[in-house]
Amino acid sequence: MKRIVIAALAAGALLAAAPAFGQAADAAIAQARAAGQIGEQTDGFLGFVPGASVSGDLRGRVNQVNIQRRAVYTRRAEARSVSVEEVAYAVACDVYESRIGVGERYRTEAGQWRTRTASEPAEKGSRCP
Numbered sequence: 001m002k003r004i005v006i007a008a009l010a011a012g013a014l015l016a017a018a019p020a021f022g023q024a025a026d027a028a029i030a031q032a033r034a035a036g037q038i039g040e041q042t043d044g045f046l047g048f049v050p051g052a053s054v055s056g057d058l059r060g061r062v063n064q065v066n067i068q069r070r071a072v073y074t075r076r077a078e079a080r081s082v083s084v085e086e087v088a089y090a091v092a093c094d095v096y097e098s099r100i101g102v103g104e105r106y107r108t109e110a111g112q113w114r115t116r117t118a119s120e121p122a123e124k125g126s127r128c129p
Contacts, residue, residue, distance in 0.1 A: 029065065032058055039105030039113065040095050042125040044088025045069055049105050049113050093128035097121070 029046075032038045037052035045066045048054050073087040080087070100106050100122040107113050109125040116122050 026061060026065075028058055028061055032062075033101075033104050036103075036105045036115065038062055039107060040092065040100055040122075041107040042089065042092050042096070042109045043085070044073060044090075044092040044095075047107055089125065089127055093124055096124040096128065 041047040077084045
């Protein structure tokens with residue numbers, strides 16, 4: 001039952017979160033993703049790849065995207081009477097399934113940073129449907 005709730009939350013949360021994700025309109029975020037400096041995490045937020053050179057401006061942009069995401073997740077969680085973490089995780093499941101491009105970095109549930117390849121999809125978290 002929990003997986004069904006998560007799947008339903010993912011669909012609804014993504015529709016509401018799309019504008020808040022912001023990175024599609026932010027060239028600096030898109031460039032950093034392509035350069036492997038930042039990537040998606042299973043907690044539903046962007047993260048910094050260890051060892052990557054990250055400017056203060058980029059750090060601020062990523063933090064702003066994450067603040068916007070948390071606000072969307074919080075609104076969705078309150079509307080559905082679930083935790084913010086459940087909503088964030090549900091969104092991450094969908095992002096890992098369909099929005100991490102080939103060559104982009106992502107963080108696995110175990111905390112390892114990997115690069116998505118054409119032959120291997122991003123490794124989703126264990127709670128994903």
